[in-house]
Amino acid sequence: MTAAAANKGMDGDTFDQFLEQLERYVRERLIPAEKDVIAHDRIPDEIVDEMKDMGLFGLTVPDDYGGAGLNTAQYAQVVKTMAYAAPAFRSIFSINVGMFNSAIKNGGTEEQKAEWWPKIAAGAIACFGLTEPGSGSDSAAMQTTAKPDPSGNGWILNGTKRYITNAPHADVALIMARTEKDALPKNAHVSAFIVPMDTPGMSTGSPDEKMGQAGSHISDVMLDDVHVPGDALLGAETGKGFRFAMMSLDNGRISVGAASTGYARRALDSALRYATERKAFGEPIANFQLIQQMLADSETEIYAAECMMADVTARADRGENVIRKAAAFKVFASEMCGRVVDRVVQIYGGAGYLAEYDAERFFRDARIYRIYEGTTQILQLQIAKHMLRDFAAQG
Ligand SMILES: Cc1cc2nc3c(=O)[nH]c(=O)nc-3n(C[C@H](O)[C@H](O)[C@H](O)COP(=O)(O)OP(=O)(O)OC[C@H]3O[C@@H](n4cnc5c(N)ncnc54)[C@H](O)[C@@H]3O)c2cc1C
Numbered sequence: 128m129t130a131a132a133a134n135k136g137m138d139g140d141t142f143d144q145f146l147e148q149l150e151r152y153v154r155e156r157l158i159p160a161e162k163d164v165i166a167h168d169r170i171p172d173e174i175v176d177e178m179k180d181m182g183l184f185g186l187t188v189p190d191d192y193g194g195a196g197l198n199t200a201q202y203a204q205v206v207k208t209m210a211y212a213a214p215a216f217r218s219i220f221s222i223n224v225g226m227f228n229s230a231i232k233n234g235g236t237e238e239q240k241a242e243w244w245p246k247i248a249a250g251a252i253a254c255f256g257l258t259e260p261g262s263g264s265d266s267a268a269m270q271t272t273a274k275p276d277p278s279g280n281g282w283i284l285n286g287t288k289r290y291i292t293n294a295p296h297a298d299v300a301l302i303m304a305r306t307e308k309d310a311l312p313k314n315a316h317v318s319a320f321i322v323p324m325d326t327p328g329m330s331t332g333s334p335d336e337k338m339g340q341a342g343s344h345i346s347d348v349m350l351d352d353v354h355v356p357g358d359a360l361l362g363a364e365t366g367k368g369f370r371f372a373m374m375s376l377d378n379g380r381i382s383v384g385a386a387s388t389g390y391a392r393r394a395l396d397s398a399l400r401y402a403t404e405r406k407a408f409g410e411p412i413a414n415f416q417l418i419q420q421m422l423a424d425s426e427t428e429i430y431a432a433e434c435m436m437a438d439v440t441a442r443a444d445r446g447e448n449v450i451r452k453a454a455a456f457k458v459f460a461s462e463m464c465g466r467v468v469d470r471v472v473q474i475y476g477g478a479g480y481l482a483e484y485d486a487e488r489f490f491r492d493a494r495i496y497r498i499y500e501g502t503t504q505i506l507q508l509q510i511a512k513h514m515l516r517d518f519a520a521q522g
Contacts, residue, residue, distance in 0.1 A: 134199060225378050288302065328352045329349070330351070399422060436460070
């Protein structure tokens with residue numbers, strides 16, 4: 128992967144003001160709306176519109192294409208801030224600013240950038256189709272095909288994508304498909320296509336019922352003889368789709384790490400409040416040292432994740448290859464969030480097991496962070512692979 132140019136992002140003072148406004152919005156607007164989102168399993172339309180007006184759907188789109196032009200460090204801070212509220216609020220714009228946008232940035236032609244960036248910045252919702260019923264971690268084994276249209280005009284796509292975030296609401300999908308029947312070295316059998324969701328032959332299944340993250344939706348995407356023009360091929364070149372997807376996954380992993388860090392902080396703040404209010408043996412449970420240990424361990428681990436986030440995003444903005452560090456941050460932050468929400472349930476005691484209190488949903492919501500954008504096991508393998516390769520290269 129080649130190093131990108133240094134990314135300055137939004138002017139520092141303007142960004143600080145934006146973040147402050149966003150923190151207020153999260154506290155005063157999103158958190159009070161959480162119960163409604165959970166009860167109805169959807170974000171109210173007026174909140175989605177407000178989020179579009181605030182520019183959240185185009186955070187990482189360059190400003191000369193109508194976006195906010197944030198760099199990676201700023202983008203991660205926004206994600207972490209948003210993740211203090213129910214995860215659905217981040218999820219609805221996460222693919223726009225993460226995977227879709229970075230694929231366009233890394234691989235898109237000038238025409239593709241000019242066509243899609245302004246739409247994305249204005250709030251068109253994107254989804255990213257890599258996983259299939261028969262391939263997840265082993266994503267290069269995908270079976271979706273893209274064959275040249277016999278008329279010589281464009282491509283015909285067939286296949287099924289699974290668990291696709293935001294597919295039920297999406298305006299456009301980035302679809303990974305085989306342009307060669309047999310697997311090729313460096314996964315050059317895979318290409319990426321930008322496909323508007325209203326293209327004839329595109330359809331979505333009903334939203335899947337999930338363990339947590341109410342208000343955020345995933346579904347299958349079915350492609351049945353979907354005809355796309357030649358300029359739908361990302362980068363106007365076959366065989367690069369997997370490379371673009373993997374480059375975008377760095378960005379997606381930083382986003383999941385940031386979301387895990389923000390949500391762990393939310394859960395810990397809630398436990399801290401509960402521990403000072405709940406009494407046992409005539410005093411607040413916060414006075415007991417074994418409760419304090421759980422609070423302190425959680426604080427320490429969140430701080431470690433915050434430091435990793437600052438480091439990996441600064442490196443990304445300097446143009447360094449962060450494949451190994453982005454994976455390490457995602458593994459640590461998502462596993463850490465799992466440990467924190469588990470302790471939070473414990474601090475709540477019996478109330479932690481009841482749906483009436485927040486701890487129970489923190490526990491369920493956090494579970495996916497260890498699975499998507501690369502499971503912990505796959506990322507551990509990737510980290511080790513790079514360690515061993517670098518060691519061998521040192522001779
Ligand atoms: C809520 C949600 C949203 C999602 N959103 C999207 C999306 O927008 N777009 C998209 O394309 N996908 C999406 N996914 C799919 C997600 O990325 C995959 O579920 C994930 O990559 C794991 O793939 P899998 O489910 O097929 O698990 P599998 O690959 O079948 O893995 C099962 C288990 O085996 C382990 N395993 C697999 N291979 C190895 C190995 N070599 N060594 C050790 N252990 C191994 C895994 O770690 C895991 O524990 C989403 C999934 C969910 C649940």
